[in-house]
Amino acid sequence: KDHCALLFHKGALLKDPKSLLVQQTENVQSARQLRFTSVKDIERSTPVVRAYMKEAIALEGAGKQVALKKTADxxxxxxxxxxxxxxxxxxxxxxxxxxxxxxxxxxHIGGAKKPETRVARIEKCRDRILAGKGWNER
Structure with a gap:
């Protein structure tokens, strides 16, 4: 990787006026990252990191929750x-x-572009589903 990251589990709730927070993938609902590519980058960002951390602590202390999309959605x-x-x-x-x-x-299944790939993924995952495991569990 070309960066290191500081993850905020409820980052979606943070004010991000400079748009510094990164959503790792389109499916991540709550967490956000601050990414750094060098030590100098971290040093320059220290005031911002402190501000984000203070806000994250305050949100946690207030019991704020991210409204997550339901599986049925x-x-x-x-x-x-x-x-x-x-x-x-x-x-x-x-x-x-x-x-x-x-x-x-x-x-995982819906991420495949072709119908035949979706079918192949279903067939490959069948035993794991029957065993009560997630798609990436062994």
Whole structure:
């Protein structure tokens, strides 16, 4: 990597007037990063880092929460919907997964551009779903 990062778990709540906070991926809902590419960059940013940390501590102390998107609000890939409709065992196992694991599969499977890739991902993940594991768990 060409940077080091300071992660704020509830970074989405921070005021960011200079747009310094980075959202790691489009699917990250709450966390934000301050990224640094050199020691001088860190030294120059010390006042900003302190201000962000003070604000983060105040938000935490106030009990503020990020309004997270519910799993039901994520798009269900058509192919997964068809598999779940046809395979009762898979449907039951998928519904038994935690919302986070379900979301992981929705994003992983839905992230494929081609239908055949989505089908391949479903077939590859079937055993893990039946075992109650997330898509990237061993």
């Amino acid at each position: 994520f798009d269900m890939p058509e192919e997964l919907e068809a598999y779940l409709k046809e395979d009762a065992e898979l449907r039951k196992a998928f519904k038994a997964l935690t919302p986070g694991r379900q979301r992981g599969y929705l994003l």
